[in-house]
Amino acid sequence: MQIIKDKQIIDDTWSYVADDAELKAGNISVSLARWKQDKQQLLAHDGKLGVRIGPADSIDDISPDLKDIQLIELDFPDFADGRLFSHAWLLRGRYNYPGEIRATGHYMPDQVFYLSRVGVNAFNPEKVEDLPIVLSNLNDFTVKYQNSIN
Amino acid sequence: MAHIARNYDKNYCHFTTRQNIQFNWPKLEEVPDILAELASVQMHSIQTSGNCMRNTTSDHLAGICVDEIEDPRPYCEIIRQWTTLHPEFDYLPRKFKIAVSGALHDRAATQFHDIGLHLVKNDAGEVGFKVYVGGGLGRTPVIGQVIKPYLEKKHLLSYLEAILRIYNLFGRRDNKYKARIKILVKESGIDKFSELVEQEWLFIRDSNELSDDRIRAMKAQFVPPAYESDAAQETSFAQRQLDNQAFATWVKYNTADHKMSGYRAAFLSLKAPDSPPGDMTDVQLDAVADLADKYSFGEIRSTHRQNLILADVKQADLFALWQQLDALKLATPNIGTVTDMICCPGLDFCSLANAGSIGVAKEINEALDDMDYIHDIGDLKINMSGCMNGCAHQSVGHIGILGVDKKGAEWYQLTLGGSSENQAAIGERLGPAIAKDQVTKAITTILDVYINQRLDDESFLDMVNRVGITPFKEQVYADN
Numbered sequence: 038m039q040i041i042k043d044k045q046i047i048d049d050t051w052s053y054v055a056d057d058a059e060l061k062a063g064n065i066s067v068s069l070a071r072w073k074q075d076k077q078q079l080l081a082h083d084g085k086l087g088v089r090i091g092p093a094d095s096i097d098d099i100s101p102d103l104k105d106i107q108l109i110e111l112d113f114p115d116f117a118d119g120r121l122f123s124h125a126w127l128l129r130g131r132y133n134y135p136g137e138i139r140a141t142g143h144y145m146p147d148q149v150f151y152l153s154r155v156g157v158n159a160f161n162p163e164k165v166e167d168l169p170i171v172l173s174n175l176n177d178f179t180v181k182y183q184n185s186i187n
Numbered sequence: 188m189a190h191i192a193r194n195y196d197k198n199y200c201h202f203t204t205r206q207n208i209q210f211n212w213p214k215l216e217e218v219p220d221i222l223a224e225l226a227s228v229q230m231h232s233i234q235t236s237g238n239c240m241r242n243t244t245s246d247h248l249a250g251i252c253v254d255e256i257e258d259p260r261p262y263c264e265i266i267r268q269w270t271t272l273h274p275e276f277d278y279l280p281r282k283f284k285i286a287v288s289g290a291l292h293d294r295a296a297t298q299f300h301d302i303g304l305h306l307v308k309n310d311a312g313e314v315g316f317k318v319y320v321g322g323g324l325g326r327t328p329v330i331g332q333v334i335k336p337y338l339e340k341k342h343l344l345s346y347l348e349a350i351l352r353i354y355n356l357f358g359r360r361d362n363k364y365k366a367r368i369k370i371l372v373k374e375s376g377i378d379k380f381s382e383l384v385e386q387e388w389l390f391i392r393d394s395n396e397l398s399d400d401r402i403r404a405m406k407a408q409f410v411p412p413a414y415e416s417d418a419a420q421e422t423s424f425a426q427r428q429l430d431n432q433a434f435a436t437w438v439k440y441n442t443a444d445h446k447m448s449g450y451r452a453a454f455l456s457l458k459a460p461d462s463p464p465g466d467m468t469d470v471q472l473d474a475v476a477d478l479a480d481k482y483s484f485g486e487i488r489s490t491h492r493q494n495l496i497l498a499d500v501k502q503a504d505l506f507a508l509w510q511q512l513d514a515l516k517l518a519t520p521n522i523g524t525v526t527d528m529i530c531c532p533g534l535d536f537c538s539l540a541n542a543g544s545i546g547v548a549k550e551i552n553e554a555l556d557d558m559d560y561i562h563d564i565g566d567l568k569i570n571m572s573g574c575m576n577g578c579a580h581q582s583v584g585h586i587g588i589l590g591v592d593k594k595g596a597e598w599y600q601l602t603l604g605g606s607s608e609n610q611a612a613i614g615e616r617l618g619p620a621i622a623k624d625q626v627t628k629a630i631t632t633i634l635d636v637y638i639n640q641r642l643d644d645e646s647f648l649d650m651v652n653r654v655g656i657t658p659f660k661e662q663v664y665a666d667n
Binding site (some may be wrong): 130 | 273280356
């Protein structure tokens with residue numbers, strides 16, 4: 038699988054582990070619920086750790102643990118749910134989170150310029166054939182009328 | 188606009204309560220061409236739909252009115268730029284509208300916007316913003332509440348950002364009819380909502396200040412035009428009014444005082460008796476563009492009551508302007524009167540509508556064909572929407588008319604006593620809905636009750652506030 042990270046198409050080294058699946062080797066991400074439940078076990082895991090959050094999750098719930106997390110996945114159930122844009126802003130702007138923030142799920146290539154401005158630096162598009170489109174959409178606009186993260 | 192109307196539409200356009208222009212008949216496949224043509228003259232349709240921040244609106248007399256604390260336009264433009272292509276707030280729970288008023292008299296319906304901003308003076312004499320939040324019309328009309336009695340100018344954008352972030356995170360997304368910020372404010376209560384905003388704002392306010400330089404630079408974009416200082420010296424204006432009653436009437440109803448002596452603002456009524464409210468033809472558009480160049484420094488404004496304004500006309504030019512407007516059917520002297528109705532496109536053009544509005548407006552207009560009678564009634568705002576989405580702001584009309592569908596037939600719900608001005612109010616329902624062929628009769632009955640029972644120079648709205656709806660209700664439903 039390939040994704041875009043920091044405006045480059047790269048191989049994805051992460052895998053998401055569903056709540057009912059066994060943890061596996063390597064870099065893994067889990068849901069916020071699982072993170073909270075199995076935190077101690079996860080911290081002992083040999084590999085990097087990521088947490089997948091949805092629009093209804095609160096960034097305040099994950100903020101104390103950000104130092105242990107190298108990837109936050111913003112999982113779009115629906116492109117129109119804009120809460121994840123604010124989540125990304127809060128992670129960067131309020132909590133100075135330095136790790137990878139990746140958009141995944143049901144969002145549109147049209148949205149990646151805005152997502153990049155609120156601090157999302159990696160994109161796992163719904164359709165892998167969209168990768169070149171996403172790359173080009175990251176340069177959709179040349180003007181910025183307001184402050185944000187980028 | 189005339190060119191677009193001519194080449195891509197049926198030779199006319201519609202001015203909306205958002206102070207925007209709507210084209211109702213473009214072919215889908217020609218829309219890219221229209222957008223390209225608009226872009227060639229710095230016009231666009233960005234953020235005119237979708238759950239984003241919409242165009243910022245303001246007082247149509249901004250910068251020229253006599254009751255202004257400060258010109259709101261520089262702040263509107265700062266807000267417009269901030270909202271345009273905003274990366275974080277383009278997928279809100281629902282659409283979001285901001286209005287700014289800089290005058291004592293609120294002509295921008297700010298208390299019925301998601302955020303309303305009033306330029307106000309504090310005790311120290313400094314000018315800042317009074318911030319209203321959670322107002323709105325549509326299905327659930329709500330009057331905005333004060334969230335910040337005084338906000339320093341430098342904090343304008345950080346405070347807006349705090350409100351928008353709280354709304355984006357906590358506004359309801361489960362039901363689009365409960366997704367506007369007014370519902371969030373109502374359900375959480377203004378105190379709790381304010382607390383959330385305040386907490387958020389404390390984090391960001393110092394890192395996102397609006398500098399004096401930025402405000403100064405924006406003000407420089409709105410400097411007054413080159414007024415002639417001796418414009419008030421000439422005498423023909425007064426004489427023409429004495430000589431020509433029709434001109435005098437037009438001046439009385441369709442022009443407004445100007446802060447610059449010798450100048451007036453001229454309204455162009457888009458409410459001629461035989462024309463759908465707010466519509467304008469390509470020929471009229473072209474002609475008005477020329478008149479604006481000739482008489483008003485090339486600027487044309489639209490009002491939220493669907494009329495136009497030439498804001499800076501020398502009094503010496505008003506007579507010639509009036510004659511030309513009259514020839515264009517743009518000089519009906521009915522601004523602010525009962526036939527200056529706000530009206531949506533209704534069932535004729537709109538896929539959401541349940542009932543016609545243009546036809547009903549026409550019928551009311553035809554019944555009220557006596558200008559003396561209309562002027563005797565005075566200040567009366569009728570707003571009519573063809574469905575409960577309320578695009579024509581019926582809930583804040585002094586008389587509101589709402590089209591509803593009753594088993595496939597068009598019926599109309601009347602309300603009385605609404606107002607979008609300083610003493611904001613939502614109209615009270617008069618009674619059961621009325622059949623289409625009875626609406627005009629109901630309106631004339633209401634007007635008769637007013638004329639018979641008003642005190643001295645009491646306005647319609649004042650009388651409704653004094654006596655309530657009962658005397659009107661008794662007469663309108665007398666036969667049932």
